[in-house]
C-alpha cells in the first residue's frame with residue numbers, strides 16, 4: 001500500500017527533511033519532499049509564557065513567526081514564567097507520586113510512546129557514571145510514557161525505568177509519572193528545564209514533543225534526528241547527543257551504521273561538562289538560550305507555518321489576495 005500510495009500521489013512529503021531523505025532511499029524515490037512538523041502554539045504554551053508573549057510580542061498568536069522578537073523579553077520575566085510552570089509540574093508530582101522535588105535543581109524530562117527505538121533507558125547505560133554526574137542533587141529526572149499493549153519490548157523499557165527509580169532513590173532522583181496523556185505531556189513540556197530525546201537514528205521521523213518544549217523556551221538535548229537536525233544550534237537552542245548524521249545511515253535506515261553506545265557516552269559528557277555547569281554557574285547564558293529557543297525554534301516549528309506549507313506545496317492554494 002505504501003508503494004501504491006507513493007507512486008500514484010501527485011505530491012508526497014516527509015514530516016522533516018531527514019524523513020524525506022530516508023523515505024527517498026527506502027522506497028527508491030527521488031521526489032519525496034518535506035514539510036517539517038510543527039505544534040499548535042496555544043495548545044502547548046503555558047499560561048505564564050502566553051501572557052509574556054502577549055505583553056511583549058503582540059499579534060504572536062495569529063502570526064507565531066513574530067516570536068523571533070523573544071530576544072527582547074527581559075530575562076527575569078522569562079525565568080519567572082518558567083519557574084511557575086516548573087512549580088505546577090512539581091505540585092502534580094507531589095500529588096501523584098508523593099515526592100517533593102526541589103525547583104532549584106536542574107530537571108530533565110523524557111516522555112513519549114515507549115517504543116524501543118526511542119531508548120527511554122539510555123540514561124541507565126552506565127549507572128555508576130550517572131550517579132557521579134547527578135551526585136549531590138545536581139540533576140533530577142522525570143519520565144512518563146505508555147507502550148502499545150502488544151509491545152513487550154516497550155513495556156520492559158518502562159519497567160526498567162520504574163525499577164531504576166526505586167533502586168537509585170538515594171543517589172539519583174528519577175520520577176515516573178503514570179498514565180501518560182496530553183495533560184501530562186503538557187505539564188512536562190512546560191515545566192522541565194531540558195528535554196531529553198535519544199532515539200536510534202534515523203528512525204525518529206519528526207519528534208514533536210521537543211517542539212512543545214521550544215514553545216515554552218525549554219532547550220532540547222537530543223540525538224540529531226527528525227526535526228532537531230533543523231532546529232539545533234549547539235549551545236544556542238540546546239545540545240546534540242552523538243555525531244552528525246551521515247549519508248550512510250540515511251541510505252540504510254534499517255542497518256546499524258554507527259556505534260550507538262557512543263550516544264550514551266556523549267550524553268554523560270555533555271550533561272556533566274556543559275549542561276550542569278551552564279545551569280548552575282551561568283544563569284544569564286541559560287536564560288538567553290531559553291530566549292533563543294523561542295526566537296529560533298518556536299517561531300518556525302508551529303502549525304501556522306505548517307498549514308501554509310501544506311496549502312502552497314501539497315494543495316497548491318494561491319494565497320494572493322487572501
Ligand SMILES: *Cc1c(COP(=O)(O)O)cnc(C)c1O
Pocket residue numbers: 111112113180181182185186206207208209210212
Ligand atoms: C506530543 C505527544 C506525542 C508525540 O511526541 P513525540 O516527541 O513525537 O514522541 C505522543 N503522545 C502524547 C500524549 C503527546 O502529547
